[in-house]
Amino acid sequence: MAAQKVRRRSPWILVAAVGAVLALLVGVAVIVPNIRHRLAPDGSDHASATTTTPPPAETLDVPGFDPAPGSLTLNLPDDDGSEPVTVSFDLPENAVRSEGAIGLSFDATELANPQWGSADSNLTLTLGELDAPVLRFGGNGVDRRMWWTSSEEDAPDWAEATVTPESLRAVERTAETIDAKVTLTLDLGHDDPARAADMASYAQDIFGDRLLAVSIGNEPNGYFHENQPQLAVRDSDWDPEAYQDSLRDYAEAVEQTAPELPIAGPGAYDAPWWRAFAEAGISDEAALTMHWYPLWDCSGPQGSIANPTVEDLTSPALRQQAKKIIGMGKDVADEHDLPLWMEETGPTSCPGTNETSRTHAQALWTVDYAFSAMESGVSRLAFHSTLQSCSGGAPMSSICATGSLDSPGLIVEGRSSYLALMQLAQMPEGQVLSPSTSGDGRISVHGVLTDDGALGIAIVDMRNPAEDSSIRTVQVSAPGGLPEGAPRVWELSTGSKLGAASLYAEESSLAAPAPIAGELAGASLAPAEPVSVPSSPGEVTLLQFDQVTRTSDGA
Numbered sequence: 001m002a003a004q005k006v007r008r009r010s011p012w013i014l015v016a017a018v019g020a021v022l023a024l025l026v027g028v029a030v031i032v033p034n035i036r037h038r039l040a041p042d043g044s045d046h047a048s049a050t051t052t053t054p055p056p057a058e059t060l061d062v063p064g065f066d067p068a069p070g071s072l073t074l075n076l077p078d079d080d081g082s083e084p085v086t087v088s089f090d091l092p093e094n095a096v097r098s099e100g101a102i103g104l105s106f107d108a109t110e111l112a113n114p115q116w117g118s119a120d121s122n123l124t125l126t127l128g129e130l131d132a133p134v135l136r137f138g139g140n141g142v143d144r145r146m147w148w149t150s151s152e153e154d155a156p157d158w159a160e161a162t163v164t165p166e167s168l169r170a171v172e173r174t175a176e177t178i179d180a181k182v183t184l185t186l187d188l189g190h191d192d193p194a195r196a197a198d199m200a201s202y203a204q205d206i207f208g209d210r211l212l213a214v215s216i217g218n219e220p221n222g223y224f225h226e227n228q229p230q231l232a233v234r235d236s237d238w239d240p241e242a243y244q245d246s247l248r249d250y251a252e253a254v255e256q257t258a259p260e261l262p263i264a265g266p267g268a269y270d271a272p273w274w275r276a277f278a279e280a281g282i283s284d285e286a287a288l289t290m291h292w293y294p295l296w297d298c299s300g301p302q303g304s305i306a307n308p309t310v311e312d313l314t315s316p317a318l319r320q321q322a323k324k325i326i327g328m329g330k331d332v333a334d335e336h337d338l339p340l341w342m343e344e345t346g347p348t349s350c351p352g353t354n355e356t357s358r359t360h361a362q363a364l365w366t367v368d369y370a371f372s373a374m375e376s377g378v379s380r381l382a383f384h385s386t387l388q389s390c391s392g393g394a395p396m397s398s399i400c401a402t403g404s405l406d407s408p409g410l411i412v413e414g415r416s417s418y419l420a421l422m423q424l425a426q427m428p429e430g431q432v433l434s435p436s437t438s439g440d441g442r443i444s445v446h447g448v449l450t451d452d453g454a455l456g457i458a459i460v461d462m463r464n465p466a467e468d469s470s471i472r473t474v475q476v477s478a479p480g481g482l483p484e485g486a487p488r489v490w491e492l493s494t495g496s497k498l499g500a501a502s503l504y505a506e507e508s509s510l511a512a513p514a515p516i517a518g519e520l521a522g523a524s525l526a527p528a529e530p531v532s533v534p535s536s537p538g539e540v541t542l543l544q545f546d547q548v549t550r551t552s553d554g555a
Contacts, residue, residue, distance in 0.1 A: 057122050060129065061402070062414035065422065069511035072495045074520040077473040077534040084532065085472055087445040089433040089479035096374045098448050099429035100181060102421065103134025104398065105344045105382035108142035108185055108218075109161035113387050114410065115401075117173030121410035123387070124174045126399060129414075131425040132179040135171070136343050136382040138218040138267060143189025143233055148199040163199075168206045181212050183264060183343065183380075186254075188217025188246060189233035193253035201257035212380075213264040213286035215343070216250045217243075221268045240276035251282040262286030267343055271328060278336040287380070288333040289341045292325055294318050294369075295348035295356065308354040310361045310503050313347055314462040316441025322369060323376050330377040341380040342373055346396050357395035358415055360500035360508045360538060366398075366420035367498070367540050368460040371446035374432045383421070387412065416500070416508040423498050426513050426542055428456040433479055443472060443535055449479060453487035453547030455525070463537035466502035470537070477530040490545035492516050492523040492531065498540040513542070524548075 104127070115121040127133060147159035155162045175182055184203050186196035200214050217223075220243045223234040234242075243266070251263055264286040266277035274288055295313060297306035305317045312318060326342070333340040347356050347365060356362055366383065373381050385397040390413055392405035398418040403409030414422070430450035437445050442463050448456040459474055478490070495516055500508045516522075525531045525545050535541060 056411045057118075057120050058125065059122055059411075060125055060414075061122065061411065062126070062129070062418060062422070064416070064419055064507050064509040065414075066509065066511040069496075069514045071517040072497065072511065072514045073518040074492075074495065074516055074533060075518045076520060077471055077532055079473075080470070082470075082472065083438075084475045085437060085439045085443045085445070085535070086475045086477070086530075087435055087437045088477040089435050089447045090481040091431060091449060091479060091483075092434045092481075095431040095433070096377060096379045097430065098374060098427060098432055100132045100134065101374060101379055102370055102381050102424055103130055103136070103180065103383075104421075105134075105136040105138065105384040107139030107386065108137045108146045108163070108187075109139075110387050111137055111146070111163045111167045111171060112161040114170075115387055115412065116167075117170035118410055121412070123410075123412050124177050126412050126414060126418075127174065127180070128178040129422050129425060130178070132181075133421075133425075134183075134380055134382045135175060135180045136183045136185075137171075138183075138185030138215060138344060139384065140218060140222075140231060142185045142187055142218050143223070144231070146187060148187065148195055150198055150202055165202045165206065168203055172206050172210070175207065175210050180210065182207050182210050183213050183215065183341075184211065185215040185218050185267065186250065188220065188250065189223065191246070193250045196250055197253035197257040200254045200261055204258040204261050211261075213262040214254065214258075215265050215267050215289060216247055216254075216263060217265075218267050218344075219269065219291060220266055221270045221273045240272050243273065244276050244280045247277065247280050248282060251280075251284075255283065260284055264289045264341060264343070267291055271332065274329060274332045278332060278338060285336075285338060287341045288329065288336065288338045289343040290326075290329040291344040292322075292342065293346055293349035294322055294325075295350065298348075298350035308348040308350045308356050310355055310359060313356050313361050313365050314442075314464075314503060316444075316462075318365075319368065319372055319441065319444065322372050326373055326376040326378060333377070339379050340377050342378045343380070343382050344384050345369075345373075345381065346384045348396065353395040358506050359503065360416055360505040361503040362396070363416040363420040363498060363500075363508045364460055364462055364503070364538070364540060366417045367424060367458060368444055368446075368462070370424055371432070371458060371460075372444075375434055375446070383417070390415075416506070419498060419508050419510040420540070423496060423510055423540060423542060426496055427458065428454050428544060430454075430456070443474065445474060445476070447479065449482070449486075453490075455479065455487075455490050455545040455547075457543045457545070459533070459535050459539075459541040459543075461535045461537055461539050461541075462503075464503045465500070465536065465538035466504070468537045472535045473532050474535045475530045475532050476525065478525050478527045480527075487547035488527060489548050490525040491548045492520055492525070493544050493546045495541065495543045497542075499536070499538055501538075503538060513544070516543075 115123040145160040390400035401408030433447035
């Protein structure tokens with residue numbers, strides 16, 4: 001089936017429309033999307049979305065996803081005597097907008113992967129579930145293992161992947177279909193400005209307005225590090241000043257072949273290098289970019305908060321650390337009047353499989369971290385992933401190929417953290433609110449205010465459902481600091497839940513947005529009229545409140 005360009009409407013909007021149509025289509029056959037039939041994590045069976053088996057390239061393969069849940073039942077929480085978790089919101093000045101802010105980062109060697117733009121792959125269909133996502137290409141491979149050529153030259157011995165203009169055109173076909181924006185990292189490791197500028201020129205022509213920026217090198221602060229000799233592409237003389245010299249040479253070459261192409265950087269995890277980029281004096285600076293993996297202490301002491309463990313991944317201390325680190329980058333970006341992008345991130349930079357790999361805890365962290373980053377000023381966020389095999393490939397990747405390690409194939413599958421990204425895409429698009437939440441931090445709450453007045457709320461409950469079954473009350477207050485003419489009354493309309501039986505579960509469940517049923521159906525939210533909703537351990541609850549108008553008598 002040929003790919004068609006479709007701009008996906010917000011799932012929240014679609015819920016009401018679908019319900020109205022189904023009410024009229026009595027006795028009429030309805031065609032629904034092909035969703036691979038899987039048992040839910042609790043063992044229950046869901047009805048198959050089709051009666052025939054579709055080809056794999058037309059199948060969304062995301063275990064645990066329910067595309068047609070019917071409704072989401074929410075009842076008033078019981079009064080168990082415990083203090084409710086209270087949350088209030090403000091609309092900050094220059095609030096980050098959520099649309100098009102979240103997506104995936106890939107190693108630049110993946111540009112040569114045959115899955116892009118292929119009618120025999122379900123990659124485009126799968127990425128389309130993220131609703132106009134970020135696509136970033138960089139990683140360690142761009143400076144060490146990727147070879148670009150536009151003239152069919154033979155690749156050097158060090159090259160593991162050859163990228164050509166046709167490779168970029170294949171990626172553009174996917175980007176066009178899913179309405180994605182792209183950033184591309186150029187090879188600085190081999191010190192060849194002319195070749196990098198040639199790649200930039202082709203990228204500018206092929207992607208057009210979809211190309212937000214190019215970066216010059218990936219993590220230049222790691223080009224020489226005594227603890228990582230296997231990654232060295234420079235000698236001990238390499239420092240921020242040397243980087244600035246190379247950056248200027250490359251930027252001049254790019255300007256010659258791709259005039260006015262924006263350049264973002266440095267794609268580093270160290271403040272001196274952020275300043276080196278911002279103060280290099282190059283033209284067409286697009287954004288300050290940083291990388292961060294919060295669980296970096298691969299064999300750290302027990303007292304560390306950065307060990308690759310489920311305990312550290314779900315700790316409130318990690319959220320505070322994220323805001324601190326991101327805040328440092330935001331300060332530098334603001335100082336130089338640049339937006340802040342997190343172009344590469346994930347739970348941990350530790351190699352191989354660890355306790356957090358492929359867990360429901362990673363899914364919960366993904367939702368909470370994405371919102372925390374946007375609340376801290378990040379306007380573009382890319383979770384590092386791979387198109388390698390699910391078996392033997394990168395264990396922290398949100399998606400993976402279903403084939404073998406030496407032959408991954410063209411079909412991809414979404415893991416639990418991909419469900420988290422899908423739920424983030426369910427959130428209505430708008431300005432990200434600043435929350436103030438009570439309690440010990442195990443339950444966090446986030447919000448988005450849409451341009452048409454709707455309010456989206458995400459409640460992330462990091463408690464382990466295998467150890468704690470208590471339902472907590474979350475008391476949500478109407479947002480303050482809204483401009484004149486903004487809504488003052490909202491009504492609860494739709495919602496979805498992401499959950500699992502344990503933080504250590506290797507599969508999560510997610511339902512598509514559905515109308516609210518039960519005692520909380522149509523619950524009202526207004527100033528001085530908070531609404532209380534239940535929160536269960538190990539769940540992310542997304543709720544949408546639609547704007548309503550009250551009459552003069554309060555009806």
